Amino acid sequence: MTRHSSKRDLGVFPHAELPVAVAAVIEAIEMDIIRGHILPSTRLIEDHLMEDYDAKRHVVRAALVELQRLGVVVKPPHLGARIRRFDAQSLEALYHFRAVLHRAAVESIALPVPGERLHAVRAAADAHALAASSGDLIAIHRANMAFHRLFFGLCDNPYIEESIRLHDWLSFPARAYAITDQTALSTACAEHAQMVEALEQRDRLRLLDLALGHMLQARRIYEGKYLSR
Incomplete structure (x- = not known):
């Protein structure tokens, strides 16, 4: 084949x-x-x-x-x-490590970002927003991961990039339920746009806040579905 x-x-x-x-x-x-x-x-x-x-x-x-x-x-x-199913302890450990990785990536991004690379990140955010409006769940999922790949790839550290990519997949069983939640999806699209804006403004502190906070809504949805029973 x-x-x-x-x-x-x-x-x-x-x-x-x-x-x-x-x-x-x-x-x-x-x-x-x-x-x-x-x-x-x-x-x-x-x-x-x-x-x-x-x-x-x-x-x-x-x-x-x-x-x-x-x-x-x-x-x-x-x-x-x-x-994979996460209990409270494993979910906490996973999100703690993802936060460590995201912080390391954002702190390594050289500002200002070159125009061509900034354009690519903006285009990825737009592609995710377009997928969100289409209702194509797999397209939304793929576009979201593509945005993360380009955004965190700005750190230019292949070890951090690969670790983030792998942990995006590892966390998929916890993140998946946010894809069908319209409030969570709208928030994710807005946060992607804000991350691009923060890159344009060279605002690293805002980038850090956005990158770390961006993970929390999907985590809360999973906790509400599977850890609050």
């Missing part, structure tokens, strides 16, 4: 290009997580996934391997593949 990625996946997945069939199953699983059809700790049974997504077993297995590599799927001993 020819290995290539769809155009809207380019620069978003932190992994090598995948066969189209495998990428399609991954996208289908992502969509079902976003929609709440697959919940945290849900067991992912190969036979069910093959039927649900009309995919061959080796394709489903490859998709699960990739999602496990990204941290979206976990495989506890003797329990099979499951969607």
Whole structure:
């Protein structure tokens, strides 16, 4: 099977290009997580996934391997593949580390940002806002991650960039539910625009506040759904 990625996946997945069939199953699983059809700790049974997504077993297995590599799927001993679920302690630890990474990235951004790179970040913010208005959930998810990749990539530290990218994926099972929340989505679009504005104004303190606060709404939604019961 020819290995290539769809155009809207380019620069978003932190992994090598995948066969189209495998990428399609991954996208289908992502969509079902976003929609709440697959919940945290849900067991992912190969036979069910093959039927649900009309995919061959080796394709489903490859998709699960990739999602496990990204941290979206976990495989506890003797329990099979499951969607990652965060308890209060692990969620706190994850968001603490994401805050450390985001702070390090923003503090490393050289201001002023060159015009061409600033334009690319602004275009990514606009693309996310356009996706948000379209209602295409996967497009919203991809555009959001693409914005983060370009924004935090301004730090020009490949180790920080890669760590942020990987933890964006690791946190996906917690962040996913904000994608269908219209208030959270509108806030995210507004914050992206404010981050671009702060870059233009060379306001590092505001950038720090925005980058750290940007994560909190999705976290609160997850806590409300799964940690307040």
